[in-house]
Amino acid sequence: MAWALLRPGDVLMLALAVGLALASFVWLWRDGVAEEVVIRANGQVFARLSLRHDRRIEVPGPLGVTEVQIAAGRARILRDPSPRQYCVRQGWLSRPGQTALCLPNRTSIDIPRRNTPYDSLNF
Template sequence: MFKAGDYLVLLTLCALLLAAFLQLGRHAGEADSVIVRQNGTETVRLPLRLNRLHVARGPLGLTEIEIHNGQARIRRDPGPRQYCVQQGWLRHNGDIAVCLPNRVSIELTGPRQAHDSLAY
């Protein structure tokens, strides 16, 4: 039933499909800046290519946000459970760390907005 050309078509389509999946993964990973939010509103947007330390003031005290080598993390936070600190470095577009007690959050963003959900 299969002829030589069929294998050619099948292999070509498989290769294109693989390329499409890889392309999708690459685009989702591109982040170039970090959004800092306090009380849910954006206060500042910092580029990831400059290493720096940013301090945000919340109701409990100071949350330190560190940017290093194109990654971002919460370095220090006054919250009791330290979830956002334990999350460590964020690298990908759409990654998010929330320090709920101190009402500070950071989110990585890029030229293309990543998807947290799709609805029809």
């Protein structure tokens, strides 16, 4: 009954709105699913690991050992000797483009994107 009130222009606008919503969904989610994590120590790549296998990795740094945990397709910094624990509070990383930095201990974890908008990441 409500369809009887719609004019051809209304149907066209509704179709354009649905098309725009679908196109923006595809464009905004183009990075896909996280597949790997890159662990850096002192600015160098320490390890490049798949997120498919659960494990814990110890990464040495100037202040001590940072422990990275990978579980259920996501990664986090579990323990770090840094005084303020900002990287531990960052929590689980599960989407491409997310990063956690432990600047005092010079370690980081990153879930890379397929197409990065920058050349490198340094601290």
